[in-house]
Amino acid sequence: MSRMEFPQQGLPGLKVLDEIKALKTGDSDWKNGRVFSLVFNAGDEIKQFAEQAFDIFLNENGLSPFAFPSLLKMENEVVAMMIDLLGGGEQAAGNVTTGGTESLMSIVKTARDYARDKKPHIKEPQLVMPLSAHPAFNKAAHFLGIKTVIVPTDTGSVVDLDAYRSAISENTIMLVGSAPSYPHGIIDPIEEIGRIALEKDIWFHVDACVGGMVLPFVRMAGYEVPPFDLSVPGVWSISADIHKYGYTPKGASIVLYRSSELRKYQIYVYADWPGGVYATSSVAGSHSGGGVASSWGIFRFLGREGYTRLAGLAMQAALELQKGVNGTPGLHVIGKPLSTVFAIGSDTLNVYALGEKMKARRWYIDSQQMPPSLHMTVMPEHVKIVGSFLADLREASAETEKLKPEDIGGEAALYGMIGSLPDRGAARDIAVQFLNDLYQLH
Numbered sequence: 001m002s003r004m005e006f007p008q009q010g011l012p013g014l015k016v017l018d019e020i021k022a023l024k025t026g027d028s029d030w031k032n033g034r035v036f037s038l039v040f041n042a043g044d045e046i047k048q049f050a051e052q053a054f055d056i057f058l059n060e061n062g063l064s065p066f067a068f069p070s071l072l073k074m075e076n077e078v079v080a081m082m083i084d085l086l087g088g089g090e091q092a093a094g095n096v097t098t099g100g101t102e103s104l105m106s107i108v109k110t111a112r113d114y115a116r117d118k119k120p121h122i123k124e125p126q127l128v129m130p131l132s133a134h135p136a137f138n139k140a141a142h143f144l145g146i147k148t149v150i151v152p153t154d155t156g157s158v159v160d161l162d163a164y165r166s167a168i169s170e171n172t173i174m175l176v177g178s179a180p181s182y183p184h185g186i187i188d189p190i191e192e193i194g195r196i197a198l199e200k201d202i203w204f205h206v207d208a209c210v211g212g213m214v215l216p217f218v219r220m221a222g223y224e225v226p227p228f229d230l231s232v233p234g235v236w237s238i239s240a241d242i243h244k245y246g247y248t249p250k251g252a253s254i255v256l257y258r259s260s261e262l263r264k265y266q267i268y269v270y271a272d273w274p275g276g277v278y279a280t281s282s283v284a285g286s287h288s289g290g291g292v293a294s295s296w297g298i299f300r301f302l303g304r305e306g307y308t309r310l311a312g313l314a315m316q317a318a319l320e321l322q323k324g325v326n327g328t329p330g331l332h333v334i335g336k337p338l339s340t341v342f343a344i345g346s347d348t349l350n351v352y353a354l355g356e357k358m359k360a361r362r363w364y365i366d367s368q369q370m371p372p373s374l375h376m377t378v379m380p381e382h383v384k385i386v387g388s389f390l391a392d393l394r395e396a397s398a399e400t401e402k403l404k405p406e407d408i409g410g411e412a413a414l415y416g417m418i419g420s421l422p423d424r425g426a427a428r429d430i431a432v433q434f435l436n437d438l439y440q441l442h
């Protein structure tokens with residue numbers, strides 16, 4: 001018997017909308033700055049603007065540049081504005097995608113097809129990436145039949161350049177660096193990797209998915225940011241998520257190539273279909289035009305000035321939070337993040353248990369591993385909660401210090417167990433089982 005029947009009769013719309021709203025009440029409260037990932041919050045005015053712009057193209061389909069010339073024009077202009085922001089030259093080209101994962105899937109596919117064309121001797125393509133790079137690369141490589149070679153990082157999440165160099169072989173089709181990395185907010189040594197890329201003539205992608213819409217403005221706000229974009233010699237392509245620090249609703253990211261010749265390898269064509277010549281530059285098929293419209297709109301709504309003000313606020317909150325974390329007994333910030341993203345680590349406390357204690361105080365902070373840490377993506381709205389967050393963090397860490405190992409249960413215990421399993425295959429199996437159970441009515 002099925003667990004829920006498909007409804008026979010329709011219900012009044014308002015009643016159903018109320019039901020949907022009621023379902024949200026148990027969710028984490030990002031609007032009041034109690035979440036440090038997933039939803040990028042720059043306040044109501046900006047959110048409402050971005051939603052309205054999105055809404056105008058909610059139903060239009062980004063699949064067809066012919067039916068909706070307006071979307072094509074806006075996409076080309078969004079790309080041009082991002083080329084301007086991220087140091088691309090006259091030849092640069094790119095596309096808007098539906099998110100970071102699609103951007104990285106596109107880039108890895110493009111680099112693979114470029115290598116097939118230009119380096120046909122490569123039969124088993126490999127991608128070299130630091131341990132801290134985003135798993136969307138592993139996912140893309142898995143989908144595309146490419147091997148990943150992971151370069152270790154030190155306790156400050158800094159990649160070892162000698163190890164990076166040794167990880168490169170004649171099968172390497174792409175080098176990866178992050179600006180910054182998602183787990184710890186560390187900017188990889190982009191100029192140094194760029195030099196290696198030039199010397200060995202290998203594609204180098206900078207993943208600025210989280211940083212691309214904030215680092216340029218952090219710099220304009222007066223902070224030191226090392227060179228990380230297309231202007232760095234050796235960088236071939238860059239990705240930036242507009243639905244993160246660009247503050248659009250989900251469904252907007254960008255890929256940029258140093259030349260449109262490279263972008264040709266991104267385009268997929270099936271010319272023999274009765275439905276027509278099927279040609280797309282995206283991985284996604286049908287998708288809302290909202291992402292493009294919202295990006296175009298919000299760039300013009302905020303401008304460099306607005307984004308710089310917001311980046312200044314996020315940096316201010318991030319630095320105050322980092323100072324408070326380092327001042328809390330037993331806790332420290334991992335490495336030296338030069339951005340609005342950082343991680344809370346500890347040599348003495350169980351940070352997963354600390355996360356649970358914070359959750360009991362209605363702060364939602366993601367757990368990370370290798371080493372155990374808590375993830376902090378800091379947004380402009382967080383300036384309002386710095387004081388109350390740090391007060392709760394001090395209390396929660398004092399409570400965590402008193403915990404005996406046998407008191408640590410629930411998610412904290414599960415996460416600790418999975419993180420410390422020496423057999424990573426077993427860790428994967430547990431995660432598969434867990435997700436498979438999660439996505440079912442019980």
Ligand SMILES: *Cc1c(COP(=O)(O)O)cnc(C)c1O
Binds near residue numbers: 101104178181253
């Ligand atoms: C968020 C992120 C991604 C993946 O982006 P999605 O939009 O979640 O698909 C990739 N790389 C980095 C560095 C990120 O922060």
